[in-house]
Amino acid sequence: MQVSLQERGGVLYIFLDGELDEHTAADARRYIDSAVLKYTRINKAVIDLSKVAFMDSTGIGFLIGRYKAFRRFGLPVYIANPNRATDKILLIGGIYAIIPKV
Amino acid sequence: MKNTMKLEILAQSVNESFARSTVAAFALPLNPSLSALSDIKTAVSEGVTNAIVHAYRDETDEDKKKIFLEAEIFDEKGRKGIHIVITDHGKGIEDVPQAISPFYTTLDGEERSGMGFTVMQTFMTDMQVESEPGKGTRVTLTKILDEDER
Numbered sequence: 001m002q003v004s005l006q007e008r009g010g011v012l013y014i015f016l017d018g019e020l021d022e023h024t025a026a027d028a029r030r031y032i033d034s035a036v037l038k039y040t041r042i043n044k045a046v047i048d049l050s051k052v053a054f055m056d057s058t059g060i061g062f063l064i065g066r067y068k069a070f071r072r073f074g075l076p077v078y079i080a081n082p083n084r085a086t087d088k089i090l091l092i093g094g095i096y097a098i099i100p101k102v
Numbered sequence: 103m104k105n106t107m108k109l110e111i112l113a114q115s116v117n118e119s120f121a122r123s124t125v126a127a128f129a130l131p132l133n134p135s136l137s138a139l140s141d142i143k144t145a146v147s148e149g150v151t152n153a154i155v156h157a158y159r160d161e162t163d164e165d166k167k168k169i170f171l172e173a174e175i176f177d178e179k180g181r182k183g184i185h186i187v188i189t190d191h192g193k194g195i196e197d198v199p200q201a202i203s204p205f206y207t208t209l210d211g212e213e214r215s216g217m218g219f220t221v222m223q224t225f226m227t228d229m230q231v232e233s234e235p236g237k238g239t240r241v242t243l244t245k246i247l248d249e250d251e252r
Contacts, residue, residue: 019119021115021118021119021147021151022115022118022151022154022155023115023116023118023119025213029213054119054122054140054143054144054147055144056144056147056148056151056218056221057148057215057217057218057220057221058151058215060215060217061212061213061214061215062213064213064215065213084137085137085140085144088225089144089221092217092220092221092224093215093217
């Protein structure tokens with residue numbers, strides 16, 4: 001799973017690319033949680049899932065984990081561009097009540 | 103048409119992707135829709151992940167951490183689909199109804215969603231869980247494919 005971060009107009013975009021499961025989540029988690037510390041002038045984060053080719057329920061725990069981690073910096077988190085399969089998992093997990101879709 | 107396969111893998115997270123891709127490839131002769139295929143992949147991933155994360159948590163002998171996958175595809179008399187059985191010889195589940203209830207997790211500090219069984223139940227046509235503490239767990243999944251997926 002590749003992760004890249006990009007800041008635009010006070011928004012931190014986090015792009016996930018690849019398959020998100022129990023095997024790949026740990027590295028992505030570590031990378032994001034340490035990289036986010038370098039961005040001090042952002043007021044929200046958007047996790048872009050357009051290139052997530054596969055995700056199981058690990059993704060629900062992963063996204064809620066980032067929501068909790070970012071909340072400590074007062075940063076609201078949003079989800080962008082899930083594909084149909086990813087959307088299905090996220091709907092079952094009721095995740096959009098916590099992390100809205102943009 | 104009927105076909106069967108068996109797969110034995112070590113309970114290592116690197117095998118999650120291998121297991122779900124293998125079962126999906128095995129199901130291809132059924133000409134499943136993309137969404138049915140994705141449902142099957144996701145359900146297998148959940149079952150295998152459960153065995154890796156929970157079943158063998160306390161097992162120290164790496165060679166004993168084995169997961170057995172069996173699958174059967176069928177297309178007979180206007181009915182087609184796949185049966186998948188995921189078996190482990192791990193620690194088993196004390197309370198199956200509790201384990202399969204949504205958002206229930208025994209690993210609170212690890213960002214686990216507790217949604218694995220719910221996803222298997224929702225994405226497949228049927229799910230059966232048999233477990234004996236100290237002996238292991240067997241999850242049987244069935245996906246019946248729609249007629250229009252012919």
